[in-house]
Amino acid sequence: MKALIATALLALVAAPATAQNITAPPPPIPEGITVEEIKVHGPSLTGNLEGNEVDRQVMVVLPPSYATSPNKRYPVVYYLHGFAIDGKNFYNYMRVPEAVAKNAAEGNEFIVVVPSTLTRMGGSMYSSSVTTGDFRKFIAEDLVQHMDKNYRTIATRGGRGLVGHSMGGYGTWVIGMTYPQVFDSIWAQSACCVSPRTETVESATAMAAVPYEGVDQSGFGMRAGLASAVAWAPNPDNPPFYVDWPIKDGAIDQSVIDRWRANSPLAMVASNVDALRSFDAIGADVGDKDGLVRDDTLIHEELEKFGIAHEWAIYEGTHTDKIGQRFADVVLPFFARHLDR
Amino acid sequence: MFKQLLACAAALAALAAVPVEARTDKIKVHGASLEGNLEGNAPDRDVYVFLPPSYDASANRRYPVVYFLHGYSVGADAYDGLARFQEAVDQAAAAGNELIVVMPDVLTKFKGAMFGASVTTGDFERYVAEDLVGYVDAHYRTIADAQSRGLSGHSMGGYGTLKIAMKYPGIFSSIYAMAPCCLSPSNFTAEQIEQFTAMTPEQVAAAQGFGLAVPATLSAWAPDPKNPPYYVSTGVRDGVVDPLLLARLHANSPLVLLPQYLREMKGLEAIRLEVGDKDFLLQDDTSMHEEFERFGVAHEWQVFEGDHGNRVNARIRSDLLPFFGAHLDK
Numbered sequence: 001m002k003a004l005i006a007t008a009l010l011a012l013v014a015a016p017a018t019a020q021n022i023t024a025p026p027p028p029i030p031e032g033i034t035v036e037e038i039k040v041h042g043p044s045l046t047g048n049l050e051g052n053e054v055d056r057q058v059m060v061v062l063p064p065s066y067a068t069s070p071n072k073r074y075p076v077v078y079y080l081h082g083f084a085i086d087g088k089n090f091y092n093y094m095r096v097p098e099a100v101a102k103n104a105a106e107g108n109e110f111i112v113v114v115p116s117t118l119t120r121m122g123g124s125m126y127s128s129s130v131t132t133g134d135f136r137k138f139i140a141e142d143l144v145q146h147m148d149k150n151y152r153t154i155a156t157r158g159g160r161g162l163v164g165h166s167m168g169g170y171g172t173w174v175i176g177m178t179y180p181q182v183f184d185s186i187w188a189q190s191a192c193c194v195s196p197r198t199e200t201v202e203s204a205t206a207m208a209a210v211p212y213e214g215v216d217q218s219g220f221g222m223r224a225g226l227a228s229a230v231a232w233a234p235n236p237d238n239p240p241f242y243v244d245w246p247i248k249d250g251a252i253d254q255s256v257i258d259r260w261r262a263n264s265p266l267a268m269v270a271s272n273v274d275a276l277r278s279f280d281a282i283g284a285d286v287g288d289k290d291g292l293v294r295d296d297t298l299i300h301e302e303l304e305k306f307g308i309a310h311e312w313a314i315y316e317g318t319h320t321d322k323i324g325q326r327f328a329d330v331v332l333p334f335f336a337r338h339l340d341r
Numbered sequence: 342m343f344k345q346l347l348a349c350a351a352a353l354a355a356l357a358a359v360p361v362e363a364r365t366d367k368i369k370v371h372g373a374s375l376e377g378n379l380e381g382n383a384p385d386r387d388v389y390v391f392l393p394p395s396y397d398a399s400a401n402r403r404y405p406v407v408y409f410l411h412g413y414s415v416g417a418d419a420y421d422g423l424a425r426f427q428e429a430v431d432q433a434a435a436a437g438n439e440l441i442v443v444m445p446d447v448l449t450k451f452k453g454a455m456f457g458a459s460v461t462t463g464d465f466e467r468y469v470a471e472d473l474v475g476y477v478d479a480h481y482r483t484i485a486d487a488q489s490r491g492l493s494g495h496s497m498g499g500y501g502t503l504k505i506a507m508k509y510p511g512i513f514s515s516i517y518a519m520a521p522c523c524l525s526p527s528n529f530t531a532e533q534i535e536q537f538t539a540m541t542p543e544q545v546a547a548a549q550g551f552g553l554a555v556p557a558t559l560s561a562w563a564p565d566p567k568n569p570p571y572y573v574s575t576g577v578r579d580g581v582v583d584p585l586l587l588a589r590l591h592a593n594s595p596l597v598l599l600p601q602y603l604r605e606m607k608g609l610e611a612i613r614l615e616v617g618d619k620d621f622l623l624q625d626d627t628s629m630h631e632e633f634e635r636f637g638v639a640h641e642w643q644v645f646e647g648d649h650g651n652r653v654n655a656r657i658r659s660d661l662l663p664f665f666g667a668h669l670d671k
């Protein structure tokens with residue numbers, strides 16, 4: 001036994017330093033719930049310059065009657081994870097099987113799908129980039145088509161919901177605006193990156209100085225900045241990051257900041273009003289102790305300005321402490337009210 | 342009866358043998374995408390349809406369609422005066438290149454739609470890609486397929502060509518942007534915005550040329566339904582323009598948008614980008630060419646002798662219609 005522990009410790013020490021990604025223990029799986037861990041091929045990701053996996057890990061959670069009612073079709077909720085975590089650990093953390101079981105017990109059965117979009121920089125930003133891959137299209141087309149082909153889904157717009165947390169909340173906004181015809185209703189939990197990202201000369205200089213092999217050790221904030229940079233200002237001619245840095249000759253390169261801005265949900269709303277109005281329903285929420293509360297309030301106000309109907313809540317909580325509970329108690333019931341079944 | 346039929350057929354044959362003067366239709370095409378716009382722009386737009394000479398005589402024949410978007414500050418009438426499209430269509434047909442050319446009028450309150458998806462102007466991107474294309478396919482003998490549909494335009498219309506190709510893939514297979522404007526991100530100064538907000542309604546009504554380019558841009562790309570009377574973002578505080586206002590503009594700049602829409606651009610059969618060597622847009626358009634190069638977007642690039650407007654008529658004949666003749670299926 002002692003020898004085993006010693007070996008395990010040695011292995012841990014000997015393992016190369018890995019990125020500080022968030023992990024969570026596997027969740028309980030209530031009786032009747034089926035969980036499948038699958039791989040989904042992403043033609044939209046082929047040829048990405050970062051070498052991100054094209055076959056993505058996806059967690060699929062099936063409701064209790066799926067196995068016993070072979071002719072029944074189900075609405076599907078696509079759930080996008082945040083930064084510095086993969087799909088499986090997010091599924092673990094959110095205890096998705098219990099959320100599906102709880103809603104099923106209330107008469108609302110869904111298939112919940114959690115794709116992994118972890119990339120070399122720690123997160124896809126759900127953007128369309130030659131460097132990271134076109135993750136918007138991966139979600140809206142490759143993943144949705146795979147599910148519709150291989151599971152008994154309600155394979156129409158009316159049967160699909162999109163929700164995400166943090167970077168996944170950002171993804172929900174931008175995928176929703178870019179591919180409105182795919183989803184019936186959307187919900188953004190604690191969405192990040194709503195306002196245009198800015199840099200100072202100091203912060204941009206530090207970003208451009210990160211060695212490629214040192215990304216994983218550069219810290220959450222720096223990794224998030226790097227992930228944003230490669231997602232929003234890719235440059236196929238500038239290895240190893242394949243990015244246009246936001247700094248040039250000691251000054252901020254405004255053209256790069258401009259490209260970042262064009263990926264900001266807050267900047268995009270004014271040019272995507274019809275797309276947003278076309279949803280059956282929109283929801284957004286954030287905790288009152290979340291650093292993103294101000295940013296998320298801004299997009300709520302922008303939607304108000306354009307008369308885009310949506311549910312909006314600021315609840316007691318932080319960026320992470322209530323999100324699983326709210327997924328089960330607020331988000332899935334929201335989809336139950338709106339998705340076809 | 343049989344004799345009558347024969348006589349009738351003979352009469353028809355005689356008719357077909359006479360050189361038929363090609364027909365120009367000037368119609369109205371309703372835009373569901375323009376309904377309820379806050380500027381009060383007409384949702385029923387004037388549209389020119391220039392038909393090839395064989396159209397009326399060949400009752401079963403279908404034709405490829407080239408959509409042409411005109412530039413800023415004037416409407417479709419002025420562009421037809423400049424380009425004389427029917428003559429160009431007839432000449433192309435005589436050279437074996439028969440196609441229909443369609444030009445919608447997009448003159449708005451501020452003298453140009455700027456092709457935004459805006460609640461203030463109306464969604465002119467969708468108007469072109471869906472309402473107009475849908476109407477033309479339903480009412481004319483078109484080959485109703487992307488492979489036989491081209492999009493083109495000059496200046497503001499060249500901008501619209503690039504933007505609509507990005508936003509609506511699968512509608513057009515080849516595009517031709519002649520001296521496209523507005524490719525770089527617009528960075529209006531506080532002074533420019535304040536000049537506009539200080540204008541009286543009489544001054545707005547009397548403005549000529551590019552005098553309303555700032556509000557036209559704002560109304561298309563930075564609409565604000567809560568800011569009457571013009572329903573555009575006009576935020577300036579302590580001499581500084583609201584960064585979010587600029588961000589909304591930037592999110593409509595083709596040079597900024599390109600990296601997000603590479604698949605759409607690479608999916609086109611052919612792209613032509615061109616500008617005159619004395620055009621004030623030479624640098625901007627060259628930047629677009631360089632960005633296409635950098636991201637591996639195949640395209641034809643030409644710098645021709647000329648300024649911003651003096652070669653429109655000639656280029657339509659020498660290059661634009663032959664380009665579509667070479668790329669659209671017939």
